[in-house]
Amino acid sequence: MQADQAVTGSLDAAARVLAFYLKAAWSVAPKVQSLAAQRDDGEMRADRPLVTEPVLFLPDARVACDEPADEALFYLASAAHAAAHLTWSTARFERGKLRPLQVALVGVLEDARVERLAVLRYPGLRQWWLTFHRTGTQGARTAPALIARLSRALLDPDYADDDGWVTKGRRLFDSAFAATHGADPAISRELGNLLGNDLGQMRVQFNAKTYAQEAAYRDDNSLVWNAEPTPIAHAPDDAPAERNATLRESPNLRELPPDAAQPPRGLAASPGEAPASAAPAEHDDETPSTVVSVARYREWDYVIRRYRSHWCRVESLRSEPGDRLLPAFIDEAVERRVRAIFRAARHRVAVGRTRAYEGDVLDLDACIMGRIDARRGMADDVKGFIVRRMRSESGPLAVLLDLSASAAGRMRCAVASS
Structure with a gap:
């Protein structure tokens, strides 16, 4: 498939073709959507793709690429990389005590692992991706530059680099990949931890807030980490928000900490605002569920007359067989009504x-x-x-629960079946 023939024009025009490509070549079917061109507040980069299981968000090629690039090739390279993640990034890593530099390296190594597996299936992908790896041996000796050189070394077998850290990373990765045939995602976390320690001892500069991989087609790797709530600081003129219900996840996912929705330590409370309580909400005892995907949306605050970036958190959960249909804190009468609606929809x-x-x-x-x-x-x-x-x-059932503080005291539940 020629890139310039497969996808032409803007992302909106290419989305349908990309969806066909993902389904035909990879047997995955995420919905392809455009990512907003502006960056709201740094919480999510708007110039890099965002991969989730249900949706693939792609930025405008003119925003993502520092230099003029073939839009068709950029979208195809991004879609192929996302498909490799959805196919082989089957484990979710725990951040634990990893430092930001180690987290970045784990993501780079996981990218290299799934891309090498993808190249074994479709060798032509290497040329697509190498177009966006331009870093060479020259340049400043900073953490982003060294990581970019390592990324290219792991993708390009013809690339030669004389830096000891890059050489060590390539050697360790090649050995671990060969030993496991690339099938074990744990090698990415183990090597990321090790190489991150080495890079930290070299005292090179690294700013986690501004860091992004040089290859514009690569996403932010949020897909490979266990979902964790992001504390949101209150604006000075905000009323104190009530704590939302905390969702407990299945054993292979971390349990959210009781104070997950509280402002981070060190943030001063607004004048007259009572300190946030760390006591768990009275409906924390829920049905164990698996977090399938997490998405954040902005919401209009009519009081302060502005949008709050990533203020709404929507979690897609999958209940295990035999569990209650709705979480335990939902009244049983409500659950009976929901079950009756579902039975009628058969x-x-x-x-x-x-x-x-x-x-x-x-x-x-x-x-x-x-x-x-x-x-x-x-x-x-x-x-x-x-x-x-x-x-x-009966068909699949989706239950949408509004657990926001604004709906406290009156449970809102929408049911959809197909």
């Missing part, structure tokens, strides 16, 4: 068919065979109709 689906003497649909094959048998002088016993076997089935 529909009959065709699960098979049988031949019969009477019916609404002709079975042409049976009719032809019947005419052949009649000409051969055989008994006329033709079952020339099709009767569909039907079964009552």
Whole structure:
């Protein structure tokens, strides 16, 4: 597939083609959407892709690339990289006590792991991605520059670098990848921890707030980390917000800390504002669920007349078989009503068919065979109709719960089934 023929024009025009590419080449089907061109407050970079399981957010190529680039190639490279993550980044890492530099390196190594697996499947992807790796051995000896050189070294087998740290990183990664055939995501965290320690001892400059990978097609790697709530500081003229319900996750995900929704330590409270309580909410005892994806949206604050960036947190949860339909703090009467709605939404689906003497649909094959048998002088016993076997089935159920502080005291629940 030629990049300039596959995708032309802006992202809006290319989104449909990218969706076809992801489905046909990778068997993944995230919805492709445009990422806002402006950066609100630094919480999320608007010049790098954002990968989630349900949605792939892509920035404008003119915003993401420092130098003029082929828009079609940029979108295809970004989509292929996202598909590699969705295919092989099957584990979610715990941040634990990792420093920001180590977190960045873990993401770079995970990018290299899934890209190497992708190149084994589609060798032409290497050329797509190498177009955006321009860092060479020259330049300042800073952490971002060394990380960019390591990224290129792990992708480009012909790239030569004389830096000891880059050489060590390439050697360790090649050895670990060969030993595990690239199938173990743990190598990314282990090597990221080790190489981060080495880079920290070199006293090189690193600013986690402004850091982004040089390769513009790569995302921020939020997909590979366990979802953690981001504390949001109160504006000076805000009323103290009540704490939202905390969601406990399945054993393979971290349990959110009780004070997750509180402002970070060291932030002064607004005048007259009572200190936030660290006591758990009375409805914290919920059904264990697996966090499938986390998204943040801005919300209009009519009091201060401005948008609050990433103020709304929406978590997609998947309940395990046998669990309650709704969290434990929801009244059982509400759950009974929801179950009744869901039962009423069941529909009959065709699960098979049988031949019969009477019916609404002709079975042409049976009719032809019947005419052949009649000409051969055989008994006329033709079952020339099709009767569909039907079964009552229910579809998937989505429950949207409004647990925001503004809705406290009056539970809002929307149910959708298909």
